[in-house]
Structures are given as structure tokens and as C-alpha cells.
Amino acid sequence: MSTREYMLGNVAIARGIVEGGGKVISGYPGTPSSEIVDTLSAMKERDFYVEWSVNEKVAMEVAAGAAMTGVRSVVTMKHVGLNVAADPLMTLAYMGVKGGMIIIVADDPACHSSQNEQDTRKYSEFSLMPCLDPSTPQEAKDMIPYAFELSEKFEIPVIFRPTTRISHGKSEIELGTITDHKAEAKFEKDTSRWVMVPANAVIRHPHLLGIQEGIMEELENSPWNELTINENSKIGVIASGLASVYAKEAMEELGLEASFLKIGAYPVPEGLIKKMYEQCETVLVIEELEPIVEDRCKVIAKDIESPVKILGKTGGYVPRVSELNIDKCTKAMGEAFGIEVDVPEIAEPELELPPRPPALCAGCSHRATYHAMLKVFGKRAVFPSDIGCYTLGVQNGTVDTTLCMGGSITVASGIYDAGEKQPICCSIGDSTFFHTGINGLLNAVYNKSNITITILDNRITAMTGHQPNPGMGLTSTGEPTKEIDMELLCRGLGAEFVETVDPYDVKATEEVFKRAKDFEGPAVVITRQACVIHARRAGVRRVPFKVDTEKCIGCRMCVNLGCPAIEFDKETKKAHINAMCTGCGLCSATCKFDAIVEVQK
């Protein structure tokens, strides 16, 4: 059997977890991290426990608990998720672990699918946890079993930080053997270790600082850092993680003679950096996002009074925003080392290209909810929203704010508390409500916010790739579990107005919104209809609609819904429904001329 398989970076990481003997794996979905848990959940034969937790803080604590018993655990999330889990993270560094624990945090330079582009390596510096930064999907897989061992050796969790191009990159992966190391769970009482009261914390802080030197030594000699000295050259390039493959290719393209240091593990390898300084007069540091390596390099140079000149983000050679690529690296090398670089000339396209932003799917029930919401509350109302597919409602005029997961209800409260006179109606998805929306509703009830809270319940965590959540009655592996009653939950949190409606029933939805708007105090409207993509996969087929061209007067009402299935025919000046129609009926319900009808069989 071939040991080389073509796979997605995240699938390779999942394989690494299996090879390394991970026993408890938890996570919260977030692009680009989601496929790690998805892959493990889908495995037919499994000798580990895997779950989608309700949020990243919860997931972190589940994995921490498992590692306290001596088994190997993993928690996965995206970079912004680590902010949610930052509270346990910082103390977990003091407490440490028994079994190896890996905190996988996928970064997203260039914001391909994120609200910011923060650099998780900063959390590694902040928490004093070591961090591994893979440069290829292969290395990502290979680093995982190593990370378990490193974690156990120093009894501290290890941060593992792939980026979008690793997680969603594909390559052939050389598979390794699956370890037979599987510790049995055995929790040993040790209050000085597991109870972080001040008296114990003050002892663990110096302990944490004390193990740093050992970690640095261990990582310095690990295969993830690699120094190549070029004795014919006085210049050097230091590149970290993914940037190191871009830098290598740029050097090959330029035929650049230079010493090269690839960094794949933090804290940075000070000994290797010093060795490079002995050979080089000028060093260019190439890394994505924050100047973490660059800053350390400067400190090291100053400490040893090296005359080496360090270039990077300082001086503007390497950009601090967005992701890097070969062209940016080539340009940086050209400027830093005074080499003539042949930059390809890109002509502006003469034809004006229409922007193609992502949009709610044809037949997505969120469109129907937003249509009713806008009609009842009016354009001047304030519409705070949240993170998920429904954020795409920004094109429908019903998303005025998006801060972070769970931030819509709380932002709505703040806007109300400030004295805003317009009605306030916020929106949040089912999974997001379970994630951190619950706190917001609790707060709105307790502090008497007069707002409407819409929970867009499409019965799944859709945007990240259809992961189950507590509202579905299914675990990550598809086993039946308790289905959380959203209405009962909201009532339990103290909300007195809680109504559920099918958003495809436009009239009924408008009626509910009217009552919610008139209600004094926080009113909860749950609009429930399955995600169209998921429903289709489950075999739901609805009759599509078509335009009766006799009746259509070309008013564009339906076109303005922004449904990808509705086009406007410029020649006939009438609407046209294309093959993407899924038969939700929203356009038919909103057509004043009864010109949109079901396709007769």
C-alpha cells in the first residue's frame, strides 16, 4: 500500500493527531481550522473521543481536563477563537499538563474568511507556551506527534499554528506510523498543581519562567529550525513558517547567494541566529503578519553588540498586512540587498469587472427573515449582527454591525443603553447563540434592554461547513444526543417574549416581528428553517418557481431580494428565474403582481 496520499493540510493534521495518539480532541468550528475535527469525526474506526464544543473556551477546558489525567489531547480553533479561550490559556500555562496537549490555532493572514488577521505567535510570547509554525502540509503532520512529546517533556501545552495556506493547502503526504503509546486516564490529586489559588499561582509563575531555557534548547536542536551558512555571501535571510517556502523560491528565482535560516519553532533559536550574525553583515527577516522574529533578532543583535543590520517590516521591506507570496519576497530581497528585480508588469484590465462578493444561497431562509425584518422595522432601525452566513445579509441592509462571535445581542444592548431612539433588532445564528449569545441574552434580560433578538436557526453551523451544534440533537460523530430546546432555553434565561416562526411563511414572520417590536423589554424571535444546502443533501426537494412574463411588469422587487436565482432580462425588461431556484417561495410571496408561480410538472 502506498504511504503517500494527496490530502488537504487539515486532513494531514488530523492524521498527525492519530499518528501521535491523541485521545481527546475538542474544538469549535472556524475557517480555516474546521476540517481537522470534521476529519476525525468522520472516521469509522476510532479509539479516541472527539467533540464539537459550544465555544473555544469550553473546548480548551475540555482538552485541559483530559490532559490533566495524563492522556494526549488536542483543541482546535481559529485565531479569533483563541481570544475567547484566552482566559484558560493564560492560567493553563502556569498549571501545565500531564499528558501532551496541543492547542491548534489556525491563523488567516489576508482575512480570507475572518474579521481580523491577528498573529497567534503573539499569544505564544504572551503565555510563554512554545509554538510550532509549519511551512508545508507535510511538516504540519510531522510536527503533531513531536508536539505531543514536547508537551509531555516540559509538562506544558504546545501551540500549533497553521495558516490558511497550510490548512487549506493540498500536497502529497508521506504517512507515518501510528503510535501505540496510549496513556490510561488517571487523575492524580495535587492541589498545589491543579488549584490555581494565589498561593499556588505565585509558585507556578517562576516555574513557568524556569522551564523556558530548556524549551529553547530543545527547540533550537529540533528539525523545525534549519540554518544553511553560505560562506561566499555576507547577506542572510531569516524566514519563518510558511514564509520560508516563499523565501526559498524567491531566492532560487533570483539566484541569490545568501545564508538562510528557516524558523519553525518558537521561542526563536537564538544560537542559530547568532551563528548567522557571525557570517552576515545584513539580514532580511521575512515573516507573515507581526514582526515577532524580527524584533527578537534586533534584541539578540543588541545583546551581543553585533554590527549586523536587520531589515524586515521595519523600513517597509516586508509588508505587515495580508499574506506574503513569492513576488513580495522577491521584491523585498531586491530592495534589501540592492539587486535588480524583474517585477512583472500587470496591466489594469480595461473591461470593468463586476465584483463577485459571496452571497446568501438561492433559497436561504436568512434572506426571508431579513426581508420581513426590514419591512417591519424599517430602514432607519439599527440592526446589529454576528458572525456566520447571515453576516452576508449586509447586502440586504439588515447588518449594521459585526464585531465578534456573540457580539450582536450585547452590541444591541449597548446601543439601546446609549439612548438610541430608533428601534433595535439584532440577529444571531443558532450555533453562535449557543457559542456566546446566551450570555448576551441573559445580560439583556437582566439589564432590561428594550431590543428584539432574532435567532436565525438554520439547524446547523453552516458557514464553516455544516457542523452539528446542540440544537440539532446530534454529536460531532453523528450520534443522537439531547436536542436543546431553544425556546425553553431563552425562557430559562428570563426572556418573556419568545416566539418561533418559519421564515418561508413571510406573512407570519412579519406578524411575529410586529409583536416583538411592540413588546417592552427584550423580545426573542426564533426563525427556524433548515439550511438549504443541508436540506438538499438530506433529500428535500421543493418545486421551483418561474416568472409569468405576461404578468411581470419589470418592477424589480424580486430582483432586489438579491437571490442568485433571480436575474433581470435587460432585453425583455422582465425578471427571470434560473436553474439555481430551490423553491423557497420568498419572491412569489413578495411579488405584488402574482407574476411568480410554481413550475407546473
Place this chain on the structure above:
Amino acid sequence: MSSKASEFDLVISGVGGQGTILASDIIGRSAVLEGKGVRAAETHGMAQRGGSVVNHVRIGCELGSMIPLKGADCLLALEPVEALRYIEFLADDGVIIMNTESVYPVTVTTGKAPYPSVDSIVEKLKETHRVIAFNATEMAAEAGSRQAMNVVLVGAVSNFLPVKTETLLERVKEMVPPKTIDTNVKAFETGRSMVE
């Protein structure tokens, strides 16, 4: 022409939901089976919901997955506007294979932006590059399913890839839903015959 770091660089562009990932997977897996290193990058998450998507596939490559500007040997476009949008990746002597069937973005259907005529797009591209343009969606429909459009285009690009046609065709059979194998094989062969 490809850079020194890669044997063949392919950019695949299209609209989320059109099947760019399957197209690149067929090609990537085939190349790996022939013993070549492959690096690929794809679009997931928010951009996938009907948005503009682009995949990079580098065959015979051991470094990163991102193709440099003007580095691609071929641009495979599943949609006309999405051909023009990523043209900067194509080398001056690179070839464009494109589907002429448009998918209007919401910015066009709601009247916020114009959609250039497909003829004007093809003309524009022909000024600088070799262009192989045809309606792959219609050809897929004739083969049995409009959804096989991506496989028609894989068939067309198979004429240029440093991978054996049989290997590609075997992967098509392996990777499409079992009920649609005949349709997809036909789609592949029609696509392949579009290039002389």
C-alpha cells in the same frame, strides 16, 4: 512558462459551488499517482458562498502552493469574468481555457454593476494570449448533466498537463458519484477533443 520551482503551474478560477475543488483534486491526485510532488491551494469558508474563487495547482513542486504573478502555464476558468479577474497570474506565453457560460453575481442581477459581454472578454484575452473558449456547460448538459462542466474543462486542460490522460480519466471515474461515471467520462472526452 513555469518558474524554476515547478514543472507546471495551473490556476483554476470560478464561482463558489461550480466545482473548482473537484477539478483541482482530479488533477492533483493524478499527478501524485505519477510520482510528482504537488502543491495546491484552494478557497474555503465565507468566499465559497457564490463568491469568486481561485485554486492554484503546482505540479512537480516541493515548495509553496502559491503561483507567482505571471507564473502560470495555464489558466482554467469555469466562468468568463473569473478568467479576466485572475489573468495576472498567467505567464505571457500561457494558455487560457475558459467556459463561455456566464454566472451573474448579485451585483449584476441587482443592477449595481454591468457584466461585460462574453465576446468582449474573449476578444480582450485574445489580444495577449492563446485562448480556447467554448460553452462547457452546454457540452456537459449534452453529456448528461450541466454539473459535469468542471470535468469537461479538466478534459480540455488534459491536453497540456504533464500527466497521462488515462491517469486523469481513472481519477474522474474514482472521484465522481458512481451514478454519474458515464456522464463524466463523456464530459471529459468532449472537453479533451476541444483542443487540437
